[in-house]
Amino acid sequence: GAVVSQHPSWVICKSGTSVKIECRSLDFQATTMFWYRQFPKQSLMLMATSNEGSKATYEQGVEKDKFLINHASLTLSTLTVTSAHPEDSSFYICSARDLNLAPYSNQPQHFGDGTRLSIL
Amino acid sequence: KQEVTQIPAALSVPEGENLVLNCSFTDSAIYNLQWFRQDPGKGLTSLLLIQSSQREQTSGRLNASLDKSSGRSTLYIAASQPGDSATYLCAVQGNTPLVFGKGTRLSVIA
Numbered sequence: 001g002a003v004v005s006q007h008p009s010w011v012i013c014k015s016g017t018s019v020k021i022e023c024r025s026l027d028f029q030a031t032t033m034f035w036y037r038q039f040p041k042q043s044l045m046l047m048a049t050s051n052e053g054s055k056a057t058y059e060q061g062v063e064k065d066k067f068l069i070n071h072a073s074l075t076l077s078t079l080t081v082t083s084a085h086p087e088d089s090s091f092y093i094c095s096a097r098d099l100n101l102a103p104y105s106n107q108p109q110h111f112g113d114g115t116r117l118s119i120l
Numbered sequence: 121k122q123e124v125t126q127i128p129a130a131l132s133v134p135e136g137e138n139l140v141l142n143c144s145f146t147d148s149a150i151y152n153l154q155w156f157r158q159d160p161g162k163g164l165t166s167l168l169l170i171q172s173s174q175r176e177q178t179s180g181r182l183n184a185s186l187d188k189s190s191g192r193s194t195l196y197i198a199a200s201q202p203g204d205s206a207t208y209l210c211a212v213q214g215n216t217p218l219v220f221g222k223g224t225r226l227s228v229i230a
Contacts, residue, residue: 034217043209106171108169116161
């Protein structure tokens with residue numbers, strides 16, 4: 001089955017540090033990847049849609065200068081939390097759909113295992 | 121804007137009981153609906169996916185139904201076990217990426 005690998009799974013760092021999270025589709029290609037954030041005991045909220053070779057689309061209220069997204073290839077998207085502060089502590093999870101299955105819009109999203117980010 | 125609601129927010133049952141989790145969504149123009157399981161501090165495990173043209177899907181002790189016109193889905197868990205304890209998330213996919221409900225936190229007591 002389709003596998004999405006997310007790294008790191010857990011990171012603790014000091015306030016002001018920038019943190020990069022990688023999301024890879026291991027056995028399929030994805031022109032689009034999705035980044036979600038989950039606060040404790042809350043649901044997953046879509047932050048942004050990452051588009052291969054072009055700019056990401058951010059949801060309302062998400063600061064694009066703080067959450068930098070790069071989707072340089074059909075199998076890799078990265079999310080960089082710049083100058084992270086304690087309020088950015090959360091669970092970040094990415095997902096992707098297989099580009100080569102049709103109809104694309106009907107294909108399930110495959111999820112990584114998530115990254116738990118703790119900012120001290 | 122699509123909104124997904126899950127009821128109840130939390131549920132505690134004794135081992136062996138059959139139970140039903142409910143999910144409702146406001147926009148019936150969906151492609152599919154998925155049920156996920158999430159263990160504390162972990163990622164998502166996909167349980168069942170129902171395409172918009174389908175009425176139900178089954179996997180082992182799990183059965184999910186979909187009534188697209190009324191914007192409702194149920195997840196039925198038969199003969200619950202302590203290992204079923206987790207948060208169950210419902211998510212719908214339309215012309216946007218998956219939209220999630222807040223989940224039902226299930227505890228199965230041995």
